[in-house]
Amino acid sequence: MIHLSKPYFDKREIKAVEETLDSGWVAGQGPKGIELSEQVKSLTETKYAIPLNNCTAGLHLSLLAVGIKPGDEVLVSDYTFPATGHAIMYCGATPIFVDVNIKSYNMDPTLIGEKINKNTKAILVVHVFGQVADMGLILNIATKHNLKVIEDAACAMGAKYNGKPAGSFGDIASFSFHARKNATCGEGGIVVTNNECYADIVSSLSCFGIDSAFKRQNEFAIPSFTALGYNYKLSDINASIAYEQLKKYPNTVERKRTIAALYNNLLQNNEFISIPYEAPNNYHIYQTYAITLDKRINRDKLILSLKSEGIQTQIGTYASHIQPVYNSKDKCPNSLFLFRQSLALPLYYELSEEQCCYVAEKLNYHINKQVSGK
Numbered sequence: 001m002i003h004l005s006k007p008y009f010d011k012r013e014i015k016a017v018e019e020t021l022d023s024g025w026v027a028g029q030g031p032k033g034i035e036l037s038e039q040v041k042s043l044t045e046t047k048y049a050i051p052l053n054n055c056t057a058g059l060h061l062s063l064l065a066v067g068i069k070p071g072d073e074v075l076v077s078d079y080t081f082p083a084t085g086h087a088i089m090y091c092g093a094t095p096i097f098v099d100v101n102i103k104s105y106n107m108d109p110t111l112i113g114e115k116i117n118k119n120t121k122a123i124l125v126v127h128v129f130g131q132v133a134d135m136g137l138i139l140n141i142a143t144k145h146n147l148k149v150i151e152d153a154a155c156a157m158g159a160k161y162n163g164k165p166a167g168s169f170g171d172i173a174s175f176s177f178h179a180r181k182n183a184t185c186g187e188g189g190i191v192v193t194n195n196e197c198y199a200d201i202v203s204s205l206s207c208f209g210i211d212s213a214f215k216r217q218n219e220f221a222i223p224s225f226t227a228l229g230y231n232y233k234l235s236d237i238n239a240s241i242a243y244e245q246l247k248k249y250p251n252t253v254e255r256k257r258t259i260a261a262l263y264n265n266l267l268q269n270n271e272f273i274s275i276p277y278e279a280p281n282n283y284h285i286y287q288t289y290a291i292t293l294d295k296r297i298n299r300d301k302l303i304l305s306l307k308s309e310g311i312q313t314q315i316g317t318y319a320s321h322i323q324p325v326y327n328s329k330d331k332c333p334n335s336l337f338l339f340r341q342s343l344a345l346p347l348y349y350e351l352s353e354e355q356c357c358y359v360a361e362k363l364n365y366h367i368n369k370q371v372s373g374k
């Protein structure tokens with residue numbers, strides 16, 4: 001089976017875990033977490049970085065940090081993973097879904113203005129599949145209407161827009177180290193910000209609303225619980241893996257970009273396929289390589305046909321506004337189309353050129369088969 005995604009670990013991660021286990025500190029917010037924070041601050045050109053147990057927790061705390069509360073409305077990209085809309089609901093606020101550009105899959109800034117009202121407090125923008133959204137226009141609108149900007153940068157570590165890294169545009173941003181991300185420690189995440197106050201809130205709320213045990217270890221001080229915090233800490237075992245993954249990150253991303261370019265070559269002449277669009281001045285890190293299929297192609301049938309050839313594929317991601325949990329009246333036709341017609345192809349560091357060619361060949365074959373009705 002050629003899998004959709006496969007993490008790339010070697011002896012370096014194993015050595016790092018051994019060292020952490022030997023060190024005696026395996027809980028969260030310890031020395032390995034601090035090391036990871038330093039590394040991510042430098043990568044994202046931000047002042048503060050707080051490791052957490054996943055990106056969803058990071059989105060939740062980011063929204064709380066900028067002051068989102070019940071009754072508020074948050075504008076959010078519709079074409080995304082459940083984590084994005086859910087995080088807004090965790091705060092008791094309402095997600096207002098904004099449709100996406102059909103080519104880039106990212107939030108369409110021209111549709112934001114009509115959704116703003118007196119309850120609108122923030123824009124939660126997603127960098128879909130590892131490509132930064134149109135931040136120039138989005139930040140202009142946010143400034144004009146005094147809205148906070150939170151980046152769901154789950155898939156976008158290392159991605160750039162006009163040379164500036166994902167995570168450095170908004171008030172605060174959250175990244176993921178989930179297994180399908182370019183750098184992974186199984187499950188994990190990290191929040192970055194340039195705002196000291198937001199960083200303090202996220203750090204405290206990730207640890208029950210008190211100072212971490214690591215910070216308190218050299219003094220006898222009994223903390224009091226000043227805020228209803230959570231337990232969202234990233235263990236130092238995970239942090240040490242994420243750190244090693246990020247050390248070899250440029251290599252990982254360049255390899256994924258090379259395979260993406262090969263797919264583009266092999267698929268671009270198929271009139272039933274739109275290959276991923278790379279917006280100008282963007283450095284796409286291809287967490288996912290997702291194509292869009294013509295409406296005449298039955299995407300779900302294609303997934304099953306490819307499975308029978310030993311190829312694992314997947315839908316791109318979800319249209320949020322149609323999900324019952326949100327009870328939304330928003331209309332997002334592009335996102336709905338992408339939800340039905342996008343297809344994520346296998347892409348990972350160790351995928352060979354031969355495997356990539358095999359996937360493209362079978363994809364073209366099964367599309368032609370569907371079209372010809374044979």
Ligand SMILES: Cc1ncc(COP(=O)(O)O)c(C=O)c1O
Pocket residue numbers: 054055056057080081083084126152154155175176177178188189
């Ligand atoms: C856009 C987006 N946001 C948030 C998440 C949640 O990340 P995590 O699994 O680390 O909570 C994901 C996960 O795939 C995602 O794709």
